[in-house]
Amino acid sequence: MSDLAAWLLTDRPQSRRQAAFGRLYAGWLSFARNRLAMVGLALVVALVLIAALAPWIAPFPPSIGELSARLQPPSAQHWFGTDDQGRDILSRLIHGSRITLYVVVLVAVLAAPIGLLVGTAAGYAGGWLDAVLMRITDIFLAFPRLILALAFVAALGPGIENAVIAIAITSWPPYARIARAETLTIRQADYISAVKLLGASPVRIVLRHVMPLCVPSVIVRVTLDMAGIILTAAGLGFLGLGAQPPMPEWGAMIAAGRAYVLDQWWVAAAPGAAIFIVSLAFNLLGDGLRDALDPKASK
Amino acid sequence: MNATLQPPQTIGLRAEALRVVFDGFVAVDGVGFEVAPGESFGIVGESGSGKSTVLRALCGLAPLATGQVRLTGRENLPAPGSKPFRRQVQMVFQDPYGSLHPRQTVDRILAEPLAIHGIGQGDEREARIERALEEVGLGTGFRFRYPHQLSGGQRQRIAVARALILEPQVLLLDEPTSALDASVQAEVLNLLEALRQRHGLSFVMVSHDLAVVTHLCQRLMVMRGGRMVEMLSAADLAAHRVQADYTKALMQAAAGFVRAAA
Amino acid sequence: MACAMPSTRRRRSDKFRPEGVEVSEPLLTVEDLRVAYPAREGGMTEVVRGVGFTLGRERLGIVGESGSGKSQTGRAILGLTAPGGVVTAKTLRFDGIDLLSCPPKQRRALRGGRIAMVLQDPKFSLDPVMRIGAQIEETLRAHAPISARERRERTLQALADTGIEDPARVAALYPHEVSGGMGQRAMIAMMLVAGPELLIADEPTSALDVTVQLQVLGVLDRLVREGRGGKGMGLIFVSHDLRLVSSFCDRVLVMYAGRVVEEIAATELHRAQHPYTRGLLNCLPQLGAPQHPLPTLDRRPEWLNP
Numbered sequence: 001m002s003d004l005a006a007w008l009l010t011d012r013p014q015s016r017r018q019a020a021f022g023r024l025y026a027g028w029l030s031f032a033r034n035r036l037a038m039v040g041l042a043l044v045v046a047l048v049l050i051a052a053l054a055p056w057i058a059p060f061p062p063s064i065g066e067l068s069a070r071l072q073p074p075s076a077q078h079w080f081g082t083d084d085q086g087r088d089i090l091s092r093l094i095h096g097s098r099i100t101l102y103v104v105v106l107v108a109v110l111a112a113p114i115g116l117l118v119g120t121a122a123g124y125a126g127g128w129l130d131a132v133l134m135r136i137t138d139i140f141l142a143f144p145r146l147i148l149a150l151a152f153v154a155a156l157g158p159g160i161e162n163a164v165i166a167i168a169i170t171s172w173p174p175y176a177r178i179a180r181a182e183t184l185t186i187r188q189a190d191y192i193s194a195v196k197l198l199g200a201s202p203v204r205i206v207l208r209h210v211m212p213l214c215v216p217s218v219i220v221r222v223t224l225d226m227a228g229i230i231l232t233a234a235g236l237g238f239l240g241l242g243a244q245p246p247m248p249e250w251g252a253m254i255a256a257g258r259a260y261v262l263d264q265w266w267v268a269a270a271p272g273a274a275i276f277i278v279s280l281a282f283n284l285l286g287d288g289l290r291d292a293l294d295p296k297a298s299k
Numbered sequence: 300m301n302a303t304l305q306p307p308q309t310i311g312l313r314a315e316a317l318r319v320v321f322d323g324f325v326a327v328d329g330v331g332f333e334v335a336p337g338e339s340f341g342i343v344g345e346s347g348s349g350k351s352t353v354l355r356a357l358c359g360l361a362p363l364a365t366g367q368v369r370l371t372g373r374e375n376l377p378a379p380g381s382k383p384f385r386r387q388v389q390m391v392f393q394d395p396y397g398s399l400h401p402r403q404t405v406d407r408i409l410a411e412p413l414a415i416h417g418i419g420q421g422d423e424r425e426a427r428i429e430r431a432l433e434e435v436g437l438g439t440g441f442r443f444r445y446p447h448q449l450s451g452g453q454r455q456r457i458a459v460a461r462a463l464i465l466e467p468q469v470l471l472l473d474e475p476t477s478a479l480d481a482s483v484q485a486e487v488l489n490l491l492e493a494l495r496q497r498h499g500l501s502f503v504m505v506s507h508d509l510a511v512v513t514h515l516c517q518r519l520m521v522m523r524g525g526r527m528v529e530m531l532s533a534a535d536l537a538a539h540r541v542q543a544d545y546t547k548a549l550m551q552a553a554a555g556f557v558r559a560a561a
Numbered sequence: 562m563a564c565a566m567p568s569t570r571r572r573r574s575d576k577f578r579p580e581g582v583e584v585s586e587p588l589l590t591v592e593d594l595r596v597a598y599p600a601r602e603g604g605m606t607e608v609v610r611g612v613g614f615t616l617g618r619e620r621l622g623i624v625g626e627s628g629s630g631k632s633q634t635g636r637a638i639l640g641l642t643a644p645g646g647v648v649t650a651k652t653l654r655f656d657g658i659d660l661l662s663c664p665p666k667q668r669r670a671l672r673g674g675r676i677a678m679v680l681q682d683p684k685f686s687l688d689p690v691m692r693i694g695a696q697i698e699e700t701l702r703a704h705a706p707i708s709a710r711e712r713r714e715r716t717l718q719a720l721a722d723t724g725i726e727d728p729a730r731v732a733a734l735y736p737h738e739v740s741g742g743m744g745q746r747a748m749i750a751m752m753l754v755a756g757p758e759l760l761i762a763d764e765p766t767s768a769l770d771v772t773v774q775l776q777v778l779g780v781l782d783r784l785v786r787e788g789r790g791g792k793g794m795g796l797i798f799v800s801h802d803l804r805l806v807s808s809f810c811d812r813v814l815v816m817y818a819g820r821v822v823e824e825i826a827a828t829e830l831h832r833a834q835h836p837y838t839r840g841l842l843n844c845l846p847q848l849g850a851p852q853h854p855l856p857t858l859d860r861r862p863e864w865l866n867p
Contacts, residue, residue: 013404190398197390204415451627482840482841482844485845489855492854514855553848
C-alpha cells in the first residue's frame with residue numbers, strides 16, 4: 001500500500017480531516033470494486049467533459065447548417081451525418097449534452113433538498129405535521145410527470161427553464177418518502193435519544209443528526225432517477241414543449257428526425273443512442289453507489 | 300468501596316408515584332423511590348418489568364402519565380425537562396452499537412454536548428474533550444475514529460465519556476454492561492466505580508443481573524410487571540435476607556444451573 | 562464414501578473425560594479445523610485457527626468471548642459457514658462420514674436428521690411466516706418418510722416433550738405470538754423431532770430471561786440425556802458463559818482468538834492452567850463475595866500463538 005493510502009486507511013486518524021478523507025477513500029475503494037459502476041462513472045465523467053469542452057471539440061457549429069448538405073449519411077466529414085437543415089449531427093449532440101446536463105443537475109439540486117427536508121421533518125415530528133406534509137406529498141405524487149409538465153408549460157409557456165421546474169416539482173415526492181422512511185427508523189435509535197437527552201432542539205437533531213443519515217439513500221435514488229429525468233426532458237422536447245429550436249436538445253432532435261426515420265435513420269438514431277447511453281451510465285452509477293453506501297453491506 | 304460520598308456538589312433524586320402508559324399499556328405503575336446524594340441505587344427485573352422505562356421516565360425520554368421526579372440535596376435545583384436539568388442528569392445506554400451516531404467521529408460525538416450548551420470555545424473545548432477521553436481510559440489516538448472502528452468496550456467508554464462531559468451529578472445507567480463480554484464488563488464496572496468515587500456521583504442503575512447490581516449498588520429495588528416488588532439493601536440480598544418470593548426466584552436463577560443426576 | 566473404522570484406542574482428550582462416561586467410538590472427530598473469510602484489504606483472515614477435538618456421546622462445552630471463533634466452529638461442522646468463508650480441516654468426520662468431501666445431498670440429509678443445531682434467538686431463527694407446528698412438520702417431512710397424521714402426532718409429542726402444556730395450541734401459533742422461552746422450546750422441539758445423534762447448541766439461552774433460562778436448560782438437559790430412546794445424544798454447547806457451560810457439560814474447551822487455549826473436565830475447572838481461563842473465571846462479580854475492583858484480564862500477546 002502506498003504511503004498516502006496507508007495514511008488514509010489508518011486505524012488511528014490524528015485529525016478530523018484525516019478521518020473524513022479516510023472514510024471517503026474507503027468508500028471509493030468499495031465503489032471501485034464494481035466494474036460496471038466504474039463504467040457508468042466513466043461515461044458520466046465523459047459526459048461532463050464533453051459538455052464542458054463543447055465549443056472546442058465540436059467540429060461544426062450546431063445551429064448553422066449548409067442546406068446543400070441536407071440529410072447526408074454518416075461519412076468521414078460528418079460522423080453521424082447531417083439533419084434536415086444541413087447541420088452536423090455530431091456537433092449538435094455535443095452541444096446538446098450541455099442541455100442534458102443542465103436539466104439533470106438543476107432538477108437534482110432543486111428536488112432533492114426539498115424532498116429531504118419534507119421527509120425528515122415529517123418523519124421526525126410525527127403527528128399532524130407528518131400527516132399534512134405527507135398528504136401534500138401524495139398530491140404531487142399523484143400527478144403523472146408528463147401531464148403536469150404539459151400543464152405547467154402550457155400555463156407558463158414553453159422553454160427549457162419551465163420544463164426543468166415542471167420536472168423538479170414532480171420529482172421530489174419519492175425523495176420525501178425515502179427520507180421519511182429512513183427517519184422513522186433512525187429516530188428510535190439510542191444515539192438520537194442520547195442527543196435529545198443532551199438538550200438538543202428538534203431542529204438541531206433533524207438537521208445535524210438525522211439528515212446526514214438519510215442523504216445516502218436519497219443520493220442513490222436521485223442518480224437512478226436521472227435516467228427518467230433525461231427521458232422526461234426528451235419527451236417534453238419531443239412534444240415541442242421543452243427546449244425550443246434551434247437548441248440542439250436531444251429529444252427535440254428525435255422529434256425532428258421522426259419524419260425521416262425510414263430512409264435517413266441516423267437523424268433520429270444518433271440522439272436516441274445518446275439518450276440511451278447516458279441513461280444507462282446513470283443507472284450503473286446509481287447501482288454502484290447503492291452497493292457502496294448500503295449500510296447493511298458495510299460494517 | 301461502596302461508601303456513600305458527600306462532596307458539596309453531590310445531589311440526589313426522588314421519584315414519586317411514577318406511572319407510564321404507552322398506548323393503553325401500563326408499563327410502570329406506582330413506582331417511587333429515593334436516591335440519596337452520592338448513593339448508588341439499582342433497579343432489577345426481567346424483560347417487561349418496566350425497569351428501563353422507569354429510567355427513561357426519570358430523564359424525560361418517556362412520558363409520565365402521573366408522578367413526579369425531583370432533584371434533591373440542595374437549594375434551587377433545576378426542574379425536569381429544563382436545559383439545566385440536562386446538565387445534572389445524564390444516561391449511559393445499553394447497546395454500545397446503537398448509542399453512538401454511526402457517521403460521527405468520537406471527537407464530534409464528544410463536542411456535541413459542549414456545543415449544545417455553549418461550553419468552552421476553541422482550545423478550552425479541545426482540552427475538555429481530551430480530558431474526557433483520558434478519564435475513561437482511552438488515549439487521544441481514539442479521538443478521530445468512527446464508531447465502527449471501536450470495540451464494544453471502547454464504545455461504551457465513549458458513551459460514558461459523553462455522559463460525563465457535561466459534569467452531571469446523577470448518572471442513569473441502562474444495563475451498561477449486559478452487551479459486553481465478561482472481561483470487558485469487569486473493566487467497565489471498575490471504571491464506573493472509580494468515576495463515582497472521584498466525582499461523588501449518584502447512580503441509578505438498571506440491570507437484570509443480580510451480581511452486577513449488588514457489586515455496584517448499595518440499595519436496590521426489584522420490579523415485575525411495572526410494579527415494585529421489594530426494596531432492599533445489597534447487603535441484605537447478598538446475605539439472602541429477602542422477603543418476596545419473586546426475589547428469591549431471581550436469586551435462585553442467578554445461582555446457576557444444577558444438573559440433574561445422570 | 563470413505564467409511565473409516567473409528568479407532569478405539571485412548572486419545573489424548575480422553576484423560577479429560579470424567580469417570581463413568583462411556584468411552585465409545587467418537588461421534589465427531591475434528592482435527593485442525595480452519596475457517597477463513599476474505600479481508601477488506603485483500604487476502605484472508607482466519608477466524609478459526611486449527612481447532613481439534615473428538616466427541617463421543619457426551620457433552621462438550623466451547624467457551625469464548627466474541628471474536629473467539631466458537632460460533633464459527635459450530636457452524637463449520639454443520640456446513641453453515643456464511644458464503645465467502647473457506648473451511649478446511651485435516652479431519653472433519655461424523656460417524657465415519659467425511660463432512661468436507663461428502664456430496665451436498667448427503668450433507669443435507671445429515672442436517673436436521675442426525676446433526677441438529679439450536680440457535681440463540683427464536684425471533685431470528687424461526688420462520689416468521691410459518692406456524693410453529695408447520696415448521697416442525699417440515700423437518701419431519703425432510704427426514705422421515707411417514708404419513709401426515711403420524712407427522713402431526715410426532716410434532717405434538719415433540720412439543721409436549723419440551724414441557725409445553727398445550728402443544729396443539731402452540732403448534733397453531735406464529736413465532737412472534739409466543740414468548741422467548743416458548744419460542745426456544747419450539748426451536749428445540751423442531752431440532753430434536755427427527756432424533757439426531759448430535760446437537761450443537763449455540764448460545765441457546767442467552768436471549769432469555771434468567772428465570773426462563775433455567776427452565777429451558779432443564780428441558781435441554783433432560784432431552785439430551787433421554788433422547789433417542791434413552792441412548793442419549795452428543796452435545797456441543799457453545800457459549801460465552803463459562804460458569805453455565807461448566808455446570809452443564811462434561812468437558813470444556815476454552816477458545817481465544819480462533820484457537821483452543823485449554824481443554825479441561827468441567828469438574829476440574831478450578832484447577833485450570835491457562836491464565837485466560839483463570840482470568841475469565843475470576844472477572845465476574847459474585848453475589849456474596851465482593852471484590853473491589855474486579856480483577857481484569859491482562860491479555861498477553863503470546864496467547865494468540867500458543
